[in-house]
Amino acid sequence: MSRKRKIMILHLVLLILMMVLLVYVGMTEETGKGAYCSGEMVQLSDGWVLPGGKEIHVPAQLEHYLPQTVKVMRKLEQVDQADSLVISSRHTVLEVYIEEEKIYEFGENLTFFHIPVMNWNVIPMKEEYSGKQLTVVHTAKSDSYRGNVDVIYLGDKTAILVHILQKNLAGLICASLIFGISLVIIVFWFMVKKRSPSKQILYLAVFGIIVAFWEILDIRIPQFFLGKAEFFSFMTFEMLIFLPIPFVMFYSGFSWEDGCEIEWISLLACGNFFLTNLLQIAGFMDVSQTVILSHLVIISTFAILCYMNLRFRKKRKGEKRFNVEILGFWFLALTVAVDLLRYHFQQGEVGFSYIGLLMYIICLMMYVSRGILFNMMKGKKAELYEELAYHDKMTGLWNRTAYQEYLNELLDLGIENTEGYGAFAFDLNNLKKINDRYGHDQGDQYIQNNANYLKKEMEDIGRVYRTGGDEFICIFDPSMQEKAKGCADRLEEQVRKGRDARINFSFGFAICEPDKDKSFEDTIRRADVAMYAYKRRHKAERVE
Numbered sequence: 001m002s003r004k005r006k007i008m009i010l011h012l013v014l015l016i017l018m019m020v021l022l023v024y025v026g027m028t029e030e031t032g033k034g035a036y037c038s039g040e041m042v043q044l045s046d047g048w049v050l051p052g053g054k055e056i057h058v059p060a061q062l063e064h065y066l067p068q069t070v071k072v073m074r075k076l077e078q079v080d081q082a083d084s085l086v087i088s089s090r091h092t093v094l095e096v097y098i099e100e101e102k103i104y105e106f107g108e109n110l111t112f113f114h115i116p117v118m119n120w121n122v123i124p125m126k127e128e129y130s131g132k133q134l135t136v137v138h139t140a141k142s143d144s145y146r147g148n149v150d151v152i153y154l155g156d157k158t159a160i161l162v163h164i165l166q167k168n169l170a171g172l173i174c175a176s177l178i179f180g181i182s183l184v185i186i187v188f189w190f191m192v193k194k195r196s197p198s199k200q201i202l203y204l205a206v207f208g209i210i211v212a213f214w215e216i217l218d219i220r221i222p223q224f225f226l227g228k229a230e231f232f233s234f235m236t237f238e239m240l241i242f243l244p245i246p247f248v249m250f251y252s253g254f255s256w257e258d259g260c261e262i263e264w265i266s267l268l269a270c271g272n273f274f275l276t277n278l279l280q281i282a283g284f285m286d287v288s289q290t291v292i293l294s295h296l297v298i299i300s301t302f303a304i305l306c307y308m309n310l311r312f313r314k315k316r317k318g319e320k321r322f323n324v325e326i327l328g329f330w331f332l333a334l335t336v337a338v339d340l341l342r343y344h345f346q347q348g349e350v351g352f353s354y355i356g357l358l359m360y361i362i363c364l365m366m367y368v369s370r371g372i373l374f375n376m377m378k379g380k381k382a383e384l385y386e387e388l389a390y391h392d393k394m395t396g397l398w399n400r401t402a403y404q405e406y407l408n409e410l411l412d413l414g415i416e417n418t419e420g421y422g423a424f425a426f427d428l429n430n431l432k433k434i435n436d437r438y439g440h441d442q443g444d445q446y447i448q449n450n451a452n453y454l455k456k457e458m459e460d461i462g463r464v465y466r467t468g469g470d471e472f473i474c475i476f477d478p479s480m481q482e483k484a485k486g487c488a489d490r491l492e493e494q495v496r497k498g499r500d501a502r503i504n505f506s507f508g509f510a511i512c513e514p515d516k517d518k519s520f521e522d523t524i525r526r527a528d529v530a531m532y533a534y535k536r537r538h539k540a541e542r543v544e
Helices: 003-028 157-167 171-193 200-218 224-226 231-244 244-251 263-282 287-315 326-346 352-390 399-411 430-439 440-460 478-497 520-537
Strands: 042-044 071-075 084-089 092-098 100-106 119-124 133-140 152-155 423-427 463-466 471-476 503-509
Touching: 003 231, 003 244, 003 263, 042 157, 084 092, 084 133, 084 157, 092 119, 100 119, 100 520, 119 224, 119 231, 119 463, 133 200, 157 171, 171 200, 200 231, 200 352, 200 440, 224 231, 231 263, 231 287, 244 263, 263 287, 326 352, 326 399, 326 520, 352 399, 352 478, 399 463, 399 471, 423 430, 423 478, 423 520, 430 440, 430 471, 440 463, 440 478, 478 503, 503 520
Parallel strands: none
Antiparallel strands: 042 152, 071 133, 084 119, 084 152, 092 100, 092 133, 423 471, 423 503, 463 471
């Protein structure tokens, strides 16, 4: 088994394990519920105070905040029965109180993660909450998120969802376009796979689909419909781990230097999958720490591919030093670098890489499509050259060159392996008379008529070769013996009944038998002898 095949099997095992983990997390987590209705929403930004009385604006990142817990309070105004309180929490345990009553908690008892995941917390409200004090408590489980209070909305869930979609419109548009382009790539692959069977373009489509789903999940929109914050966070995390694999396999389809196989780079992502999941399950690292490992793997994969791309580009035959694929690669690398810096040093939202991924996939689609179309044109030319090299121009049948190559293959097999193979030998009657009486144009038409007849009669038995001006041979394998015998009887019957003068030939038929033949050439000679005996018995006396 080749190394490439072993790596692909490892990818499949990894994918199956990821699906099993997703099913487990999804089945063990309860689904959040909430009604949808039309209405208005407000972002609760002002009016919040800390326990010491200091007013703050939400969302807020309190710098140099030492306590692990941040408590913010404000008085609620009019609350409708259909309203919901929607709070974004990032790796913090969230508690919500109305006066002294705790009405909501998230992040303490998770199934898979040892640190709370990012979540849209949707909390149904009641009319009796109007005029009461609302207290929101964030307890950081990671030093990176101390003093963090994220955005808070109050109002109709549908209106809040629309507002969030509008805020993330650029990312959603990019995800939709990437998903649409990936579907087009899959359709394109099905259209060209017979002429260009490489799976390279299919890996590109898989990469695009994973990117699109990852972008949508990263915004955490599905939680508004299905709840299951941990499940969708887990899916987002796993897709991030899996993302480099189709990316690497796509690049493995390029013409690298002889002996250079880059599939091994995907082993970085495979190792990261097992390592990060084990570390989280065992409780040695939390999600924020394992995300850093995944980011390092993505950066390493990019860096290695970039290095190899630059090193071997000169050796890629027929490629320019600079093309649309390189343009997209560097644009993506730049946007990913910017987002990673903002994520780790400024706690900023990931956004630039969405545009980078969209541009990159468009560039790759243009690059690969152009290459496939070029190869298809080369393939059509090759088919044309093969047609000219192995087919008779006048009749369209296989020519003597094709016949000789196939005969050599049968001779190489030896007589013990060609037993049961057979041959028909055909020779046209009265061709010279037709040429002399009606001219060579009519003679050529006579040849074509007989060739078309033989092709139709023998198409289910074997290939028909034109081996000379008026000579034809059909070779068939042992499975066609019964059909061949029936065809011979049918031709003989037609001779007795009389045939159209435009179709007039003699034929012989023989099957390879080791006790009669030393090689398959002897079988063909016996078919020739039978054909000439037939000609003597049934020689045509007139031509119409």
